[in-house]
Amino acid sequence: MNTIPPFGLGTFRLQGEVVRASVREALQLGYRAVDTAQIYGNESDVGQAIAESGVPRQELFLTTKIWVENFGRLVPSLKESLQQLRTEQADLVLIHWPSPKNAVPLPEYMAALAEAKAQGLTRQIGVSNFPIALLQQAIAAVGAGEIATNQVELHPYLQNRKLAEFALAHDVHVTSYQTLAYGRVLKDPVIAAIAQAHGATPAQVALAWAMQLGYSVIPSSTKRENLASNLKSRELRLTEGEMALITGLDRGERVTNPAGLAPAWD
Incomplete structure (x- = not known):
């Protein structure tokens, strides 16, 4: 059974003492899911912060991702990641991006x-x-029900509904990253008005919207007040009318599209 927490801490672009402090503060505030990746270069810092937090490992949900250059040595590279994270087992391991130009065949790295x-x-x-075509191949490679989640860019300006519907129809949970679109949606008047109506922040509204759709979110922050504020999004319930207003904001605006790495998007 797939059990992905609805809310966690992202660590993208955070390194050294910055990421250690972020993880430390988040765990103190009550976060219990942490998302990292080999390419972030912060697994050892995340591992150190968790070890020093005093929070028992069994209370945490730890995710890391295999970088494309490690597909040919996936298991050994994961063992190295676990060593840096100071744990014997991750709760979730993802293929970070599909192999560029199919350099390593999908069935091969999914089997690994x-x-x-x-x-x-x-x-x-x-x-x-x-995207849908590759998710279909991945499911075929490892079997139905084996893929716990597809972590994709998803926010009010890029709602990815076609992909999300396909994933959910095939028992693949959806995890939204960049739920705030690098802060762009925080300036949206529709989001701001909904936030004002609830006495909430725009970030809380965007995060609550995604969770209310059944997705997981992994926002990151380096400020304790923002970490605490984001956590409160779990308690916010939007009305059907407010959800519909946010649905109307979709404009296919992608903020993560690295050349040479991005697949053919849906």
Whole structure:
């Protein structure tokens, strides 16, 4: 059974003492899911912050992602990640991006990911940045029900509904990253008006919107007040009318589209 927490801490672009402080503060505030990746270069810092937090490992949900250059040595690279994270097992390991130009065939790296799970290196496996066609292939490669989540860019300006519907129809949970679109949606008048009506922040509204649709969110912050504020989004319930207003904001605006890495998007 797929059990992805609805709310967690993202660590993209945070390194050194900055990420250690962010994880430390988040855990103190009550966060219990942390998302990192090999390419972030912060697994050892995340591992250190968790170890020093005093929070028992079994209370945490720890996610990391395999970088494309490690597909040929996926299991050994994951063992190195676990060593840096100071844990014997991840809760979730994702393929970070599809192999560029299919340099490593999809069935090959998905089989290696399934092998990592079989070896007990992770409780669940999944993918990230996979459009429908590749998600379909990934499901075929490892079997129905095996892919716990597809972590994709998803926010009020890029709602990715076609992909989300396909994923959910195939028992693949959706995790939204960039839920705030680098802060762009925070300036939106519709979001601001909804926030004002609830005595909430625009960030809380965007995060609550995604969670109310059934997605998970992993916002990051380096400020304790923002970490605490984001956490409160779990308690915010939007009306059907407010959800419909946010649905109307979709404009296909993608903020993460790295050249040479991005697949053919839906």
